[in-house]
Amino acid sequence: MTEQHSQYYVPTQSPWPIVGAFGFFLVAVGAGTLVAQLSQTGEAGWGQMVLMAGLFVLFIMMFGWFKDQIQESRVGLHNQQLGISYRQGMSWFIFSEVMFFGAFFGALFYARMISVPWLGGASNNVMTGEILWPGFEAIWPLTTTPAGNTTQAMGYWGLPLINTLILLTSSVTIHFAHTGLEADKRKQVAWMLGFTILLGSCFLALQVEEYIHAYQDLGLKLDSGVYGNTFFLLTGFHGMHVTLGTLFLIVIFFRILAGHFSADNQFAFQAASWYWHFVDVVWLCLFVFVYIL
Amino acid sequence: MNTITQTAPTHADEHHHGPAKGIKRWIFTTNHKDIGTLYLWFAFIMFLVGGAMAMVIRAELFQPGLQIVEPHFFNQMTTVHGLIMVFGAVMPAFTGLANWMIPMMIGAPDMALPRMNNLSFWILPFAFLILLSSLFVEGGGPAFGWTFYAPLSTTYSGDSTALFVFAVHIMGISSIMGAINVVVTIWNMRAPGMTWMKMPLFVWTWFITAYLLIAVMPVLAGAVTMVLTDKYFGTSFFNAAGGGDPVMFQHIFWFFGHPEVYIMILPAFGIISTIVPTFSRKPLFGYSSMVYATASIAFLSFIVWAHHMFTTGMPVFAELFFMYCTMLISVPTGVKVFNWVATMWRGALSFEVPMMFSIAFIVLFTMGGFSGLMLAITPVDFQYHDTYFVVAHFHYVLVTGAIFSLIAATYYWLPKWTGVMYDIGLAKLHFWCSLISVNVLFFPMHFVGLAGMPRRIPDYSIQFANWNQIISLGGFAFGLSQLIFLALVIKACRKKGDPVPDKVWDGATGLEWEVKSPAPYHTFTTPPEIK
Numbered sequence: 001m002t003e004q005h006s007q008y009y010v011p012t013q014s015p016w017p018i019v020g021a022f023g024f025f026l027v028a029v030g031a032g033t034l035v036a037q038l039s040q041t042g043e044a045g046w047g048q049m050v051l052m053a054g055l056f057v058l059f060i061m062m063f064g065w066f067k068d069q070i071q072e073s074r075v076g077l078h079n080q081q082l083g084i085s086y087r088q089g090m091s092w093f094i095f096s097e098v099m100f101f102g103a104f105f106g107a108l109f110y111a112r113m114i115s116v117p118w119l120g121g122a123s124n125n126v127m128t129g130e131i132l133w134p135g136f137e138a139i140w141p142l143t144t145t146p147a148g149n150t151t152q153a154m155g156y157w158g159l160p161l162i163n164t165l166i167l168l169t170s171s172v173t174i175h176f177a178h179t180g181l182e183a184d185k186r187k188q189v190a191w192m193l194g195f196t197i198l199l200g201s202c203f204l205a206l207q208v209e210e211y212i213h214a215y216q217d218l219g220l221k222l223d224s225g226v227y228g229n230t231f232f233l234l235t236g237f238h239g240m241h242v243t244l245g246t247l248f249l250i251v252i253f254f255r256i257l258a259g260h261f262s263a264d265n266q267f268a269f270q271a272a273s274w275y276w277h278f279v280d281v282v283w284l285c286l287f288v289f290v291y292i293l
Numbered sequence: 294m295n296t297i298t299q300t301a302p303t304h305a306d307e308h309h310h311g312p313a314k315g316i317k318r319w320i321f322t323t324n325h326k327d328i329g330t331l332y333l334w335f336a337f338i339m340f341l342v343g344g345a346m347a348m349v350i351r352a353e354l355f356q357p358g359l360q361i362v363e364p365h366f367f368n369q370m371t372t373v374h375g376l377i378m379v380f381g382a383v384m385p386a387f388t389g390l391a392n393w394m395i396p397m398m399i400g401a402p403d404m405a406l407p408r409m410n411n412l413s414f415w416i417l418p419f420a421f422l423i424l425l426s427s428l429f430v431e432g433g434g435p436a437f438g439w440t441f442y443a444p445l446s447t448t449y450s451g452d453s454t455a456l457f458v459f460a461v462h463i464m465g466i467s468s469i470m471g472a473i474n475v476v477v478t479i480w481n482m483r484a485p486g487m488t489w490m491k492m493p494l495f496v497w498t499w500f501i502t503a504y505l506l507i508a509v510m511p512v513l514a515g516a517v518t519m520v521l522t523d524k525y526f527g528t529s530f531f532n533a534a535g536g537g538d539p540v541m542f543q544h545i546f547w548f549f550g551h552p553e554v555y556i557m558i559l560p561a562f563g564i565i566s567t568i569v570p571t572f573s574r575k576p577l578f579g580y581s582s583m584v585y586a587t588a589s590i591a592f593l594s595f596i597v598w599a600h601h602m603f604t605t606g607m608p609v610f611a612e613l614f615f616m617y618c619t620m621l622i623s624v625p626t627g628v629k630v631f632n633w634v635a636t637m638w639r640g641a642l643s644f645e646v647p648m649m650f651s652i653a654f655i656v657l658f659t660m661g662g663f664s665g666l667m668l669a670i671t672p673v674d675f676q677y678h679d680t681y682f683v684v685a686h687f688h689y690v691l692v693t694g695a696i697f698s699l700i701a702a703t704y705y706w707l708p709k710w711t712g713v714m715y716d717i718g719l720a721k722l723h724f725w726c727s728l729i730s731v732n733v734l735f736f737p738m739h740f741v742g743l744a745g746m747p748r749r750i751p752d753y754s755i756q757f758a759n760w761n762q763i764i765s766l767g768g769f770a771f772g773l774s775q776l777i778f779l780a781l782v783i784k785a786c787r788k789k790g791d792p793v794p795d796k797v798w799d800g801a802t803g804l805e806w807e808v809k810s811p812a813p814y815h816t817f818t819t820p821p822e823i824k
Contacts, residue, residue, distance in 0.1 A: 010407060020412050029423060092507055099512055115540075146535070223535075233522065
């Protein structure tokens, strides 16, 4: 205990945080303006440029920040205490992501178990249905909204099931990448990481396929009532997280090829694999609650 | 295996130096004290900006009828006043105190993740720049109340709503990063021997607060995202025609919003639990019960959210559940109040300025707690809902609660930060002006509220005119009193005053009083010994 505490490590000043804050500023202004402009004129105005610039600044920030970070880690400036701090920070970040998905799962459960049945007259709401939307039938998936929007439900057989298997397999491959790193079998690490990235990309491609199928064949759209809303926002945010996770893994892959990481210096590797397991678990919940039930 | 071609950055010994020169010190800083200072000044500026908006509100309400501002602008003022005070003043001020004090209190050299710390701060000025500039967008800024209920924020809101949504998003990112930093610092950076039950209560309360933040800020992000898609992309989360429900918005919002209330008061409990023992010259009565009470309040805060929604037509069992859970919160809160009183009991009391504000806190916060208890009773709330009684209640807990604790904390630690004693005469003047005016301001709100005056409306019925004039006068006086505070703090920051010893208050305990005054730029390079 005393040994690892003998000297604290405090990093030096860095330009990257303020660059990042400025990037967030551009993203927020750009996205906010873009959305408003789209709704007013149907065309993207200058908001789009600002958003792009913001994303570019954020990319530069991450590149520069991680570069400094990796360099400092490689020359051995990071001590064990900092490693623990990073791991704890990452786990609480993942917890906050869980809560973010929790908000949308909450909306899904509320719609299924409360708002849709109540609109159909359940509980003490008999007259709601009678007066506002007579003839509305409370079923889930909600294929006909009270206002009369119709759509078809997305089944779980086919693409979603294949996607589930793909993500489950990828969780296994990333696990073997990790055991490979622990045993210093670098070939195994590279191969298994490569497989994981490939599976993640396949998942994303199939997800795009599924969206096309939903829009073209099923008429299931973002604005098809609360079923379409929860479907697209849950799978959409999950897809965004898979994209980020895949990018994260690609960076790790190249760092493995460059000879980075070892059994006792592997924070970024671990963080990427935790993140990957997290998107996997979210998908399992999605598969059960959005597709099957 | 591979060679490292880059030269090793010679960072390791740089932290024995003082701060960098000029503006670079502030924008690139990784120093917890610099970042704490930035947070505190930002919060103070936002407090004055949000306060100016409150002055506009009170000026309009000075007389019945519409005279000074348009109703739409009035709505923007109530909305942005709330948003700024919650997200721009109270929360950053507590985060600033956490940054300054937690590493010093637990014997750490700095926060665990110093660069991320800088990022969490610098997002905030940008976020509030967006929020404030949205007031000048065509159609005006957010005008749907700080709670942005659907359909006000979805169907009936202006074009600036998207800017509002993304501003809240980046504020949330800032809060989550700040909270993760606090959690990791407390878990991982305590000096050897600083066991959990030896931690100062300010550290404990912030530890629990940080968990609340990590748990609920993402839910707020979800809520604003759904508002965004409902307004701009045709979803119907909060629209019954598509199978959603406007009440669902309130459930999601208050699942965030109620723990948020405790985010703004738990660190205040920590501050009061630090100051009262110092000036009673006795250890805190019931330390461990304080810790458990804080944890219980945090837990209960997750299962009481619908007490904000008693009038939405929930089933009776839900109303009862939320009523009983809410009333249960008064048990751990009562434990705290009794512990503070018991700490003072037979203590060698002295009434320095931080103690004056702390005692005012205990009395006035308890009053706010009692009016909260009244609001918790469902059938009674049917009458009080959305009246000035509610406004009186939450201003008693937020202004005479959270803000008074922040002022008390400033008077307590300012000499440690600056190395000089502030102008005590001015401080006492500030105390008495604030104490009297704040009660003139908020106490009569109970009366007009019970008589039925609705909140958030720029006009009112003629019979409320007398009390509203008194309220407004109290408001202007309270606003002006804070300028005394501003002058005092500026004076202290310019080192005008008598130098203070390391241990500024003779009854104080804790590691922060073992280091020099003003606290050196880097406090502990090696861990201190904790007995």
